[in-house]
Amino acid sequence: MKDKHSNDADMVKIELIAKRYMDRLEKMGVRMGDKEQLRLTVVMDLDACHANGWPLDLDAMLTGRSVDMMHDISGINQHLNRDTYHLGGCFVPRLAQR
Numbered sequence: 001m002k003d004k005h006s007n008d009a010d011m012v013k014i015e016l017i018a019k020r021y022m023d024r025l026e027k028m029g030v031r032m033g034d035k036e037q038l039r040l041t042v043v044m045d046l047d048a049c050h051a052n053g054w055p056l057d058l059d060a061m062l063t064g065r066s067v068d069m070m071h072d073i074s075g076i077n078q079h080l081n082r083d084t085y086h087l088g089g090c091f092v093p094r095l096a097q098r
Contacts, residue, residue: 005051020062048085056095
């Protein structure tokens with residue numbers, strides 16, 4: 001299966017969402033280890049999810065409630081099948097496009 005990728009405008013938003021996520025973790029006092037590796041994982045996971053079957057409301061992830069953004073990123077990280085780029089475990093992002 002050939003994976004798809006988000007367009008350039010969406011990738012800019014995904015990068016900003018990853019920054020928001022990292023800032024939130026830091027504010028919560030979470031030890032992140034290799035921050036650049038974690039940021040890159042978040043970017044790749046969001047891109048894979050958004051472009052391959054679960055389009056996300058990127059604007060809501062950028063400006064909406066941080067609890068919803070944190071839930072979605074954590075859930076995507078946990079449930080994304082990195083071979084098929086589909087979400088498993090019946091996980092549905094709160095901020096998926098309607």
